[in-house]
Amino acid sequence: MTGKRVVFMGTPDFAVPCLEAIVAAGYEVCGVVSQPDRPKGRGKKLCPSPVKQAALQMGLEVVTVERVKDPAFLVQFAAWQPDVAVVVAFGQILPESVLNTPRHGCINVHASLLPAYRGAAPIHRAILNGESRSGVTTMQMDKGMDTGDILLMDAVDIPADMTLGELHDLLSVRGAALIVETLAQTFAGTLRPTPQDPAVASYAPMLDRGIERIDWTRPAAQLHNQVRGLNPWPGAYYICDNITMKLWRSRVKPAAGPLVPGRIHSATAEGLVVETGQDLLELLEVQPECKRRMGAKECACGYCMTPGTILE
Numbered sequence: 001m002t003g004k005r006v007v008f009m010g011t012p013d014f015a016v017p018c019l020e021a022i023v024a025a026g027y028e029v030c031g032v033v034s035q036p037d038r039p040k041g042r043g044k045k046l047c048p049s050p051v052k053q054a055a056l057q058m059g060l061e062v063v064t065v066e067r068v069k070d071p072a073f074l075v076q077f078a079a080w081q082p083d084v085a086v087v088v089a090f091g092q093i094l095p096e097s098v099l100n101t102p103r104h105g106c107i108n109v110h111a112s113l114l115p116a117y118r119g120a121a122p123i124h125r126a127i128l129n130g131e132s133r134s135g136v137t138t139m140q141m142d143k144g145m146d147t148g149d150i151l152l153m154d155a156v157d158i159p160a161d162m163t164l165g166e167l168h169d170l171l172s173v174r175g176a177a178l179i180v181e182t183l184a185q186t187f188a189g190t191l192r193p194t195p196q197d198p199a200v201a202s203y204a205p206m207l208d209r210g211i212e213r214i215d216w217t218r219p220a221a222q223l224h225n226q227v228r229g230l231n232p233w234p235g236a237y238y239i240c241d242n243i244t245m246k247l248w249r250s251r252v253k254p255a256a257g258p259l260v261p262g263r264i265h266s267a268t269a270e271g272l273v274v275e276t277g278q279d280l281l282e283l284l285e286v287q288p289e290c291k292r293r294m295g296a297k298e299c300a301c302g303y304c305m306t307p308g309t310i311l312e
Helices: 012-026 050-057 071-079 121-127 162-187 220-229 298-302
Strands: 006-012 028-034 036-038 045-047 062-064 084-088 106-110 135-142 150-157 236-240 244-251 264-267 272-275 280-288
Touching: 006 012, 006 050, 012 028, 012 050, 012 084, 012 162, 028 050, 028 071, 050 062, 084 162, 121 135, 121 162, 121 220, 135 162, 150 162, 150 272, 220 236, 220 244, 220 280, 244 298, 272 298, 280 298
Parallel strands: 006 028, 006 084, 028 062, 084 106
Antiparallel strands: 036 045, 106 135, 135 150, 236 244, 244 280, 264 272, 272 280
């Protein structure tokens, strides 16, 4: 596909299938841009991003940049002479000088059905808010925050027990297929961009640490969404006898009679049932601090979580 030069800009594992699909489709990826290596693990060893690792394995030219406004990077970007730039979870706002360089502009793969859930954490927020539907959107980027014209969309259902990790992986694969189709139509000249309606836009801000703590006064349905919306990262937690317990899987159960939020109501064959502000939450998989994940029933035996115990 000569004359169809693509610069790919991305950082986390969500973006890797898009890069792989673009290469497999035969496009000329003339450069890959990612965030700089970051310290990870207990030893704080510098590690490349998932996109950088994948690109190097494919023999692609990779540039890491702390600030895309850096003059040296702008020179490099222009030197690639891209026909289009594909941006997937890159992690930086692009200046107009970058947006305007490729003849087909910059196309973003966003993990929501825009204009819903613009911003940094659309997958987390969709599950935290109990949405039953999500998807991926390809968008012609402009200088706003996820405000550009919609190119193509692909919707998916969110089952009631789907976790953040499961939706992340599904949208990553669907996004890869969508960007290949978007590029095909871009170069064929058949795309019909659709402006977003700002009146129905919503936002998905970055997570803060306060979102991890379970508040037992909230309804069980909301707590269940919190548990699955933070699985596998960063995880929802509660406190039992001064020990932090991460909660990885749960189930909502109806309640009859008065409730005391946080009180263990009963034990079941699979776990523990806890009273909340509305209905009951069955704890199925938990993880005491510095321990492995385990069934809640097994954990109860080792940590004296019995009916009547109050969880914080």
